[in-house]
Amino acid sequence: MTEVTLRLLDINRDLEHIMSWINDSNIVSNFGWFDAKVTLESERAYLEKMLASKSDKLYSVFDEQNRYIGQTGIHEIDYRNKHARFGLIIASKEEWGRGYGKKVVEGLLDKAFSELNLHKVWGMFVQQNQKAHHLFVEKCGFRVEGVLQEEYFRDGKYLPMVRIGMTEEEYVKAGWRKVLEQKDGQEVS
Helix, strand or coil: CCCEEEEEEHHHHHHHHHCCCCCCCCHHHCCCCCCCCCHHHHHHHHCCCCCCHCCCCCEEEEEECCCCEEEEEEEEEECCCCCEEEEEECCCCHHCCCCHHHHHHHHHHHHHHHCCCCEEEEEEEEEECCCHHHHHHHHHEEEEEEEEEEEEEEEEEEEEEEEEEEHHHHHHHCCCCCCCCEECCCCEE
């Protein structure tokens, strides 16, 4: 079975891994913010800013043989309202379809709900991205919250984005959390 480990990003250890895919349009084509060549210096500065942020948690993903698989993160953490956006990228097309995405989501949701004590995690993807729909909605159980029309500009046209979400209660009911825990004085099962 495919297993992954999520480790907090370490710029000195992980920057080279990130640079191996960040300018590959085959890997990043579904992300609108990768529209210009990213330099080593600009990526280092960006990561330093993100690591200093209290509203972002960045993780590098490794497989059971400790091979680098990709990046994931919990972003825009709103501690008052207890929600955040998630994102992930599997850095090699050769690794797509091997079950890593679901395992990364599982680890990320555990961090969001167990470590960060969030109530809800949400994300977005281009409506035409059927692989994202299959992974997030069909395999992982995220609920479609809505479609944002003409939200994403790519290849000269505006595309709709699908917003998905999962609450901690949905996470528990879906069986993602296997162990009973005490939280805020109440038992969660």
